[in-house]
Amino acid sequence: MMATTHALAGVVLAVLVGALFPESAAGTSVLPIAAAALGGLFPDFDLYAGHRRTLHFPVYFSAAAVVAVAVAVAAPTALTVAAALFLAAAALHSAMDALGGGLELKPWLGTSERAVYSHYHGQWIRPRRWIRYDGAPEDLALAVAFALPAMYALDGVAETVVVAAVAVSAFYVLVRKSMVTVTEELVAALPDSLVDRLPARFVEDLR
Numbered sequence: 001m002m003a004t005t006h007a008l009a010g011v012v013l014a015v016l017v018g019a020l021f022p023e024s025a026a027g028t029s030v031l032p033i034a035a036a037a038l039g040g041l042f043p044d045f046d047l048y049a050g051h052r053r054t055l056h057f058p059v060y061f062s063a064a065a066v067v068a069v070a071v072a073v074a075a076p077t078a079l080t081v082a083a084a085l086f087l088a089a090a091a092l093h094s095a096m097d098a099l100g101g102g103l104e105l106k107p108w109l110g111t112s113e114r115a116v117y118s119h120y121h122g123q124w125i126r127p128r129r130w131i132r133y134d135g136a137p138e139d140l141a142l143a144v145a146f147a148l149p150a151m152y153a154l155d156g157v158a159e160t161v162v163v164a165a166v167a168v169s170a171f172y173v174l175v176r177k178s179m180v181t182v183t184e185e186l187v188a189a190l191p192d193s194l195v196d197r198l199p200a201r202f203v204e205d206l207r
């Protein structure tokens, strides 16, 4: 799934907590919502270094989130609630990746059996392909489904950021496949000395 879909999933999680507990920091402060969005994005910061393995922890993020939620319930402050939502959104992201496509350059071909790595199990979890690949039309539909309740509940800058995330997602969906073609052509045109400097994973996939 797209990074924006994951971020919006985090936001909707925070919005839900804010709706259930309107007196809590999630209902009164923007910090927990921002933390949830960042937590939803965070695992994909490993895009260029061991993607879906280095910063993806489906089991450990979930365990950490349970502890952080307990702390937030025992001592509810904007900071503890924000920390709990950050970890819960990162856990949700890591788990959701198993429902998407594989790790290959053209995930719509469905050839990879690697969706996300579980350090706890010491192996890759296979892709379920409910969302066939990141940037698929159904990925956008999911992002919009997360964005709508968030737009309803939020206003001001937070709402604008949500709308912007949907716009970025829609653009990404439009260019998703041609982006790969253009990159392939670029790499094919590069001199070998430059290609040597690219991460091996990309070159293997692209050449």
Ligand SMILES: [Zn+2]
Binding pocket: 043, 044, 052, 056, 093, 094, 097
């Ligand atoms: Zn991911």
